[in-house]
Amino acid sequence: MSSSRSNSAIPSKRPENRATFQVIQWIFIVLSFCLILWLGKILIVDRETISANEYNPIGGEREADIIRGSILASNGSRLAYTDLSEDGSEVRRYPYGAACAHVVGYTGGGQAGLEDEASEILLSPSTLMSQLQSWASDEKVQGCSVQTTLDIDLQNYIYDQLDGYRGAVIVSEPSTGRVLAMVSNPSFDPETLFDNWESIIANEESPLYARATMGLYPPGSVFKIITALAMYRNLPDYNGYSYDCHGELQVDDQVIECNDHTEHGYMELPDAFAYSCNGFFGKAGVEMGSRVLRQTAQYVKLGETFNFILPESESYMNLSESDVDSMVAQTAMGQGETLVTPMSINQLTCAIANQGSLYTPYLVEAVLDARGNVLEQTQPALWGSVMSESEAAFLQELMRGVTRYGTASRLSGYDYEVFGKTGTAQVNEDQDSHSWFTGFTRMDGKTDIAITVLLENGASGIGAVPLTDDILWYYYNRSVD
Numbered sequence: 001m002s003s004s005r006s007n008s009a010i011p012s013k014r015p016e017n018r019a020t021f022q023v024i025q026w027i028f029i030v031l032s033f034c035l036i037l038w039l040g041k042i043l044i045v046d047r048e049t050i051s052a053n054e055y056n057p058i059g060g061e062r063e064a065d066i067i068r069g070s071i072l073a074s075n076g077s078r079l080a081y082t083d084l085s086e087d088g089s090e091v092r093r094y095p096y097g098a099a100c101a102h103v104v105g106y107t108g109g110g111q112a113g114l115e116d117e118a119s120e121i122l123l124s125p126s127t128l129m130s131q132l133q134s135w136a137s138d139e140k141v142q143g144c145s146v147q148t149t150l151d152i153d154l155q156n157y158i159y160d161q162l163d164g165y166r167g168a169v170i171v172s173e174p175s176t177g178r179v180l181a182m183v184s185n186p187s188f189d190p191e192t193l194f195d196n197w198e199s200i201i202a203n204e205e206s207p208l209y210a211r212a213t214m215g216l217y218p219p220g221s222v223f224k225i226i227t228a229l230a231m232y233r234n235l236p237d238y239n240g241y242s243y244d245c246h247g248e249l250q251v252d253d254q255v256i257e258c259n260d261h262t263e264h265g266y267m268e269l270p271d272a273f274a275y276s277c278n279g280f281f282g283k284a285g286v287e288m289g290s291r292v293l294r295q296t297a298q299y300v301k302l303g304e305t306f307n308f309i310l311p312e313s314e315s316y317m318n319l320s321e322s323d324v325d326s327m328v329a330q331t332a333m334g335q336g337e338t339l340v341t342p343m344s345i346n347q348l349t350c351a352i353a354n355q356g357s358l359y360t361p362y363l364v365e366a367v368l369d370a371r372g373n374v375l376e377q378t379q380p381a382l383w384g385s386v387m388s389e390s391e392a393a394f395l396q397e398l399m400r401g402v403t404r405y406g407t408a409s410r411l412s413g414y415d416y417e418v419f420g421k422t423g424t425a426q427v428n429e430d431q432d433s434h435s436w437f438t439g440f441t442r443m444d445g446k447t448d449i450a451i452t453v454l455l456e457n458g459a460s461g462i463g464a465v466p467l468t469d470d471i472l473w474y475y476y477n478r479s480v481d
């Protein structure tokens with residue numbers, strides 16, 4: 001009996017106990033789940049929104065808990081990192097200084113470049129554990145690092161070549177959108193920027209200005225790419241179109257001269273493009289009219305930006321149907337009021353090199369945790385179609401002529417084949433013209449890299465073509481360890 005009583009007494013309490021316990025257990029599970037979701041959101045979702053986010057007003061509060069992560073080159077070299085001294089103070093180091101300054105940027109008294117645009121990633125704890133640790137203790141934890149697409153040796157080499165010039169060079173990979181090098185000069189040393197702030201902002205050459213993505217320049221003859229495409233799309237007999245060049249073309253009361261008043265003689269499209277005959281393209285432009293030129297520029301997305309992580313200026317073409325013929329002729333050969341960024345010309349070149357399809361240009365290859373494990377890897381993403389395959393093939397052929405026998409024939413005769421277009425853009429009578437080259441290479445029949453070079457008032461200096469020659473030679477012949 002006693003045993004049965006005691007037996008009956010215990011079970012009678014059990015269901016209540018179990019129910020209470022189960023409720024507590026469920027509350028605990030739900031709370032844990034919420035906590036995990038919330039942490040997950042902070043670590044994954046918040047971080048992912050960054051790459052697309054142009055403006056990030058966070059910083060201060062996180063910098064109190066987290067040591068800003070490093071910015072790395074594609075080979076792992078540190079482009080920016082935080083040095084901890086024994087007294088606990090932090091100093092941001094930039095081992096490559098001015099060579100990467102416009103891309104890597106700076107932080108401290110203000111922010112720019114990746115230091116600004118990727119700030120939230122750099123100030124994210126890399127694991128759940130370190131997130132919890134940062135809340136639980138006073139000790140700072142290491143933030144995530146950003147591995148870039150930059151080929152640091154190439155970047156450095158280009159920076160050295162630009163010494164003494166104002167200008168920009170962009171090297172990118174048309175088949176993915178990777179930016180391998182992006183140099184603007186003059187530049188500045190991010191490590192000593194705030195010490196030299198007054199003199200840097202007073203410098204008339206604007207060293208803080210990221211010319212590669214922000215600089216707006218007349219395209220010069222590089223614009224003939226667009227005029228040639230307009231002919232292909234709008235003149236059924238573009239192949240039979242000809243012009244007899246005597247070194248100048250009279251339109252209204254204006255005279256359009258060929259470079260150095262060269263008399264090119266009888267020209268059809270491939271030769272006119274290869275030798276960059278202004279008269280030919282001026283005349284073709286007037287025959288097609290302003291509407292066609294403007295439509296073609298819109299068709300190849302001139303004036304759009306590319307969802308790039310760094311700020312970009314918008315290129316623009318100012319041509320209306322009320323403009324006189326001389327203005328139309330000037331625009332068709334690359335003068336007029338058109339202004340473009342080196343970035344937009346590089347992207348147009350990438351699209352031509354890649355059969356008309358443009359990949360979104362990117363600089364961040366991966367996000368790494370404090371131990372160097374990959375947390376996120378960027379996948380190449382199609383930005384859009386800029387022209388048809390046949391249009392791209394047509395322009396490729398014209399660009400091949402430029403380097404085989406035209407104005408950039410110096411770039412021929414290598415293991416790699418170069419396709420491109422030169423440009424000389426007049427600024428005003430007192431200054432030297434800007435010097436342009438944009439093109440792409442093929443190696444073993446495969447499209448390799450696109451390169452755009454702009455030298456401000458550089459026509460009488462080294463010039464964009466010889467500079468391109470040096471850069472490509474270095475790219476293909478350096479010994480890689």
Ligand SMILES: [Zn+2]
Nearest residue numbers: 245258264277
């Ligand atoms: Zn000519």
